[in-house]
Amino acid sequence: MTVSRALREPERVSVKSLSRIRAVIARLGYLPDPAAQALAAGRTNVIGVIVPSVTNNVFADVMRGVYAAAEDSRWQVQLGNSRYSPLEEERLVKTFLSQRPAGLIISGIDQSDETRALLRTSPCRIVQIMEISDQPLDMMIGFSHLEAARAATRHLLAMGYTRPGFLGARLDPRTQRRLAGFRDVAAAAGLLEDRRIVTTPQASTVTLGGLLMADLLSRAPETDAILCNNDDLALGALFECQRRGIAVPGKIGICGFNDLEMMAAAHPAISSVRTHRYEMGERAMRMLAAALDASEPAEPVVDLGFEVVERQSTLRP
Amino acid sequence: MTVSRALREPERVSVKSLSRIRAVIARLGYLPDPAAQALAAGRTNVIGVIVPSVTNNVFADVMRGVYAAAEDSRWQVQLGNSRYSPLEEERLVKTFLSQRPAGLIISGIDQSDETRALLRTSPCRIVQIMEISDQPLDMMIGFSHLEAARAATRHLLAMGYTRPGFLGARLDPRTQRRLAGFRDVAAAAGLLEDRRIVTTPQASTVTLGGLLMADLLSRAPETDAILCNNDDLALGALFECQRRGIAVPGKIGICGFNDLEMMAAAHPAISSVRTHRYEMGERAMRMLAAALDASEPAEPVVDLGFEVVERQSTLRP
DNA sequence: TTGTAAGCGTTATCAA
C-alpha cells in the first residue's frame, strides 16, 4: 500500500520510505501493471482517438498534435481507425468503452444514433473534432467546413472568375458540407452550373485529381476556376492542366483545401484554405486533460476558424 | 465459468447453455472487461506497433496494412510514436511490455542495447519492419535500403547522367543507408563528388526539397541528375527546377524514393523506387498472428524487395 | 504515516 501511494501521492509518504521505495523500483525496473490498475481503480489513463483514416494527411497532422499534447502527460493515447464507416466507428466506440477510457476524441459530428447513445451514457469525457455544431456530445473543436468552402468560393469570384467548378472525392460528410458551401455562393452569384461539379466516392489521390480535371474539361470546357475538395485533387488538377498546356492561373484558377505544406512549394504556388489540424489535435487533447483534472471549466465548443491563403494559382492576370 | 468458456471455447459448452448464454449476452450488451482478462490470463490481445512518425506517408501506408490485417482478427493494434528517438522508443517498449502484449511490431533495426535486451527477454513475439538484416530479434520483414539506392543510382548512370547528386533529409538510419548506396555506385563509376551531396537533419518536406535543390545548384551547378532520399524532396526539387526554367529531364534528371502515388501523377512523371509499404504492414501483422497461433513455422526474415520505376523525369533525351 | 482487508472481473485448476 505504501508503494502504491508512493507512486500516486508521494507527498503522503515519508521521505524515508519514499527514497527506499524509489531505490527498489529503480533496481528492479518495476513497472505497475496497467491491467491491475484499471481493474482495481475502475478507470484508466487511456484516451481513445477515433479517426476515419490513418493515411489521410489531414488526420496525420491531427494525430501529431494529439501525441504532442499527450507527451509527458499521464494520458496514454490509443488510436482507432473507423475507415469512414459509421458502423466501424460504433464497433470501435464499444471496444474503447469496454476499456473504461478516461476520455475519447472522435472525428466529426455524424455519429450513428446508437453511437451517440453509447457515448452519452458513458462516464468518459468526449471531444468531437474537425467540425463544429451547436449540439456537442460534450466538448468540440473544429471549424465550419461550410463557411470555409463559402469563403474559398467567394475568393474565386472576387478574383474575377465567372465559371467556377468543383472537384470532390470521398464524399464524406465534411466533403459534402464543403460542396454545399460552394453551391451556396456560386448560386447566389448566379454562377452555379451543375455540370461543372465533378465528384466521385473514391478516396482522393493526386492521380484522381488529374482524372476529375480531365472529366470536368470534357464536360464543361468553359470552366475558368475550380475549388477542389482537398489539396491532393488540386495538385493533380494542376498537373493535368500542365500536361494539356492550359495556363494556371491564366486560363484556369485552382484552389485546394487544407493547405498542406506542398501547396506553397508548388509551381505555381496553389491557393488553399488553411485549416489548423495540428492545433486541433493538440487542443482537443488539452481540453480533455483539463476537463479530466477539472482544472478549468470546460469550454464546450471551440471554433478554430480557417484562412483562405491566396497564391499564384488563383491570381487572374 | 461457463460463460467464460462459452466465449473462448464454445465447443466445450453444451448447445443449450451456449444459446442461453448468447441470448443473455446480446440482451445485456455484455462486453468482457479487457483489464480483468489481462490480469487473470497474464496476457493480452494487444499488438503494439512502434513507428518513428505518424505524419510520414511511408508509415501511414504501413499502418494501413497493419490495420487491414488486424481487422476481423482477435488482435488489437496499439500504436506508439517514437518520433525518431531511440530513447523515446525505449520508453515505449517499456510501456508496451508492461501491458503484456502478445506481439510487437517495431520499425528498423537500430534499437538501443537496452531496448534489444528488454525485447529479447520478453515472452512476446516481435517483427521488425522496414529493413532486413541477418540478425533479427525474432522475425523481420522489409528490404535493403542500401541495395535500393544502389539500383536507383545505377539507373541514373544507365540513362547517361554523369554528374549525379543526392538530396537527403532527416538522416535517420534508413536515409543514411540510402546515401551509402548512392555513394557506392557513384564512386565505383568514378562519378562521386561530395559537393553534390546535400543533406539536412530537418524533417523532409516538399518545400525543403526546393531549398536543397537550390543549394545544390549553387554549390554544384554542373549537376545533371539527383537521387532524392524520398518523394517529397523529389517533388520539391522538380518544382524548383520549373521555377528556374531548368528542363527536367533534359537538363536535370530527378529520381525519388518510395514511389508515393503522386509520383506517377506529376508532370513530368517522376521516377522513383517503389517500396511495398502497405504489404509490409499487412504481412508483418500476419506473420505475428501466424507465429502466435503457431499455425505455421515462422519464417524469420522476409525480403520484400523494391523496384526502380523509370518515368519521364529521368529520361535523358 | 503506515498497514489491513476487501474486492475489481476475469481465468486456471481441479473436483463433481
Next chain:
DNA sequence: TTGATAACGCTTACAA
C-alpha cells in the same frame, strides 16, 4: 459438461 475456489496486482476504505 459444469461449477467452486483461488489467484492475477492493484486501489479503496478504513483502522491503527
